[in-house]
Every structure is written in C-alpha cells, then in structure tokens.
Amino acid sequence: MEIQFLDELTCQFCGRKTKKFYGGNSACFSCFKNLPDNDICIIKPELCHFHEGTCRDGSFAEHHCMSTHIVYLALSSEIKVGITRKNNHIRRWIDQGAVQALPIMEVPTRKDAGDAETFLAQFIKDKTNWRKMLKNEVSDANLYQTRKELIGKLPKHFQQFVLPEMEIYHFNYPQIEVPDKIKSLSFNKEQAIRGRLIGVKAQYLLFDTGVFQVRKHTGYKVSVSI
Incomplete structure (x- = not known):
C-alpha cells in the first residue's frame, strides 16, 4: 500500500488552501485565531471562559460545552x-x-x-x-x-x-501482526508512506514499515494505491 502526499494542504474548517497549518487541528491562521474549535479551552476544558463573556462563539459553547x-x-x-x-x-x-x-x-x-x-x-x-x-x-x-x-x-x-x-x-481491533518496533511515519519526513498494512488501531494505520497517524494528517491531499 502507498499513500502519496500531493503537496496540497486544505484547512478542515473553511476549506481554503493554506501553506501551513497552525495549532494541532489542521487549521489555517484565520480559523486557528478566530474559531471556537481552536480555543485553549478545547484542549484544557477546565479553562472554559464562557461565563466570563469572552467565548469566541456562544452558540458553539451552548451545543458543545454546555452539554x-x-x-x-x-x-x-x-x-x-x-x-x-x-x-x-x-x-x-x-x-x-x-x-x-x-x-x-x-x-x-x-x-x-x-x-x-x-x-x-x-x-x-x-x-x-x-x-x-x-x-x-x-x-x-x-x-x-x-x-x-x-x-x-x-x-x-x-x-x-x-x-x-x-x-x-x-474493544478489539483488526491486527494480523504486532509491530516489533514503533516507527512514526509522517509527511513531514517523507513524501510517500509505503508498506504492508498489518492492522488498524485508534487513529493509526499499522504498516510493516511503521505507523501512520491518520488524524494528524487531516487536510493533506493524498493519493492511495494498493
């Protein structure tokens, strides 16, 4: 199996192409700075500031946080x-x-x-x-x-x-083998991910060459061949 990065990044929130992502949420700079999905309280909910009147989006908070x-x-x-x-x-x-x-x-x-x-x-x-x-x-x-x-x-x-x-x-996960070593595969290091798929667990595709975190690569345009 091969996953090839096509050198194109798209913000998962607004759909616009971007040269780089900000934060850890595949966001362009504008969405990272302004959307409630990327506020500090999403990562650290104990820092919620809804009742201080400084929430980025009250309707988002009512649905996502006040639940x-x-x-x-x-x-x-x-x-x-x-x-x-x-x-x-x-x-x-x-x-x-x-x-x-x-x-x-x-x-x-x-x-x-x-x-x-x-x-x-x-x-x-x-x-x-x-x-x-x-x-x-x-x-x-x-x-x-x-x-x-x-x-x-x-x-x-x-x-x-x-x-x-x-x-x-x-819970059980589809794995035909367990990797001997856990090597992280990323488009930040290589243009293409290649290997024999031996399992799927959590956010990861497990190959005989290493492990690929799918969510980390949200917004990356790729081609997949088997």
Missing part, C-alpha cells in the same frame, strides 16, 4: 482518566485505542468534566502511552477497583454526579 459529559476510565496501555461528550463515548474510546473502558461520572458541562479530570489526574494518568498501546502492551490493572478508589477521593461536590457501577466495555 452533558462523561468522565471515564480507559485501559489502552495503562488506566487513564478522560472526558467526552455523552453519546460520543464509544467513538472516543475506540479513537484512543482502549481495550476496556468504564464511566465514572456524568456531569452537566464540559468545564465540570475538565475540573473533575484535573482533580483525578493527581492520582492517575490522563495520557495514553501510544507506543505501548500500538504494541498491545496492556496493564492487567482492574478498572472496577481503580474506579472505586478514585470515587473515594472525589470532593463532596462531585459525588452527586457519580454513576452507578456498570459493565466494562471491551
């Missing part, structure tokens, strides 16, 4: 805490390469979720080790036990949002 969010545990390499909008949780867990996931809380806003995640991150990781995740090096930690321990640490004002214990979600 129910799930605080969860996911196991992809080790157990991590994360957040996602309600009804988007399955997609989010698959996107992270989780093999197991378990909700903890359901909160009314994205900021509440960010505050809860920031608090729990004192006791547990909030990032995935993507190399271990792609090599299927998964901890044998118990999600139920971890959930119970973390709930016991929550401040009183978060206790009202704790969900009843439910069954653990399990």
